Amino acid sequence: MYLKRTLNKDLTIFKGLRFGYKTRKKKLHRYRATVGIGGNVGDVKRRFERLFTALKKDKRVDLLRTSLILKNPPFGYADQDYFFNSIIVMQVSMQPLVFLDYLMRLEKKFARKRSFANAPRTLDLDIIFFDNRVVNKPKLQIPHASWFERESVVIPLSDIHK
Numbered sequence: 001m002y003l004k005r006t007l008n009k010d011l012t013i014f015k016g017l018r019f020g021y022k023t024r025k026k027k028l029h030r031y032r033a034t035v036g037i038g039g040n041v042g043d044v045k046r047r048f049e050r051l052f053t054a055l056k057k058d059k060r061v062d063l064l065r066t067s068l069i070l071k072n073p074p075f076g077y078a079d080q081d082y083f084f085n086s087i088i089v090m091q092v093s094m095q096p097l098v099f100l101d102y103l104m105r106l107e108k109k110f111a112r113k114r115s116f117a118n119a120p121r122t123l124d125l126d127i128i129f130f131d132n133r134v135v136n137k138p139k140l141q142i143p144h145a146s147w148f149e150r151e152s153v154v155i156p157l158s159d160i161h162k
Contacts, residue, residue, distance in 0.1 A: 002045065002069070011151065013159075014045065014069040018052045019086055020159075021066040029062050029091035033099060034129040034160075036144065036153050037086050041122045044084040045069060047110055051123065054109075055090065060102070062091040067156035075150070076118030085152040087128070087160050096130050100140050103127065128153060 002014040039047060048069065055063050067087040074080050092099055103125040110123040128144045135142040147153045 007155075010073050011155070012071040013155070014071070014084075016045075016069075018049055019066045019069045021052070021063070023062075023064055025062065025064075027062055027064070027091045029060075029093040031092050031094070031099075031131050032064075032129075033090055033092050033127060033131075034157075035088045035090065035103065036124075036126040036128050036147070036156075037088055038083050038124040038126075038152060039122050040074065040081045040083040041120050044122075047123055048084070048086060051106070051110065052088075054106070055088070060092065060094065063088065064091060065089040065160055067159040070152060070155050072152050072155075074118070075152075080120045083152060085156060087153070087156040089160060096127065096133065096135050096142060097137070097140060099130070100127060128157075 002016040004012060004014050006012050037048060037051065052066065055061055069084050069086045071082050071084050073082055094102060107123050107125055112121055112123050126144050127140070127142055128147050130142045133142055
């Protein structure tokens with residue numbers, strides 16, 4: 001069950017038990033990772049719930065916080081359904097490139113298919129921040145490029161930091 005609030009004609013937020021989550025649990029892992037999650041194919045909110053459960057069960061991560069879920073229009077390739085987006089903050093002991101591979105395996109587990117840039121997708125997991133690190137590699141850029149220009153990141157991040 002989600003509480004729904006319309007921000008404007010294009011933006012709607014949803015808050016539920018698992019999205020709006022915060023723990024006081026002691027952190028066992030070394031690095032703090034902020035991950036943007038998104039999707040627009042199928043029952044995305046249910047998929048987010050399943051992702052939450054999978055992360056809670058995984059001993060390689062400590063789930064710290066989740067933001068509200070934002071429903072927003074697509075960008076880039078505009079001829080597709082609206083996206084649902086959220087932010088997850090977790091502690092991990094993996095280095096950034098290993099963590100990226102971990103996230104890509106999770107995407108695949110949730111039936112992500114890569115066809116073209118900004119294509120519709122079941123699940124998209126992006127590292128927004130990783131501790132205070134700056135990484136510029138062909139495969140990975142941290143902080144995530146232009147995160148500050150995307151409502152799909154800024155609005156859920158503002159929920160995490162209020």
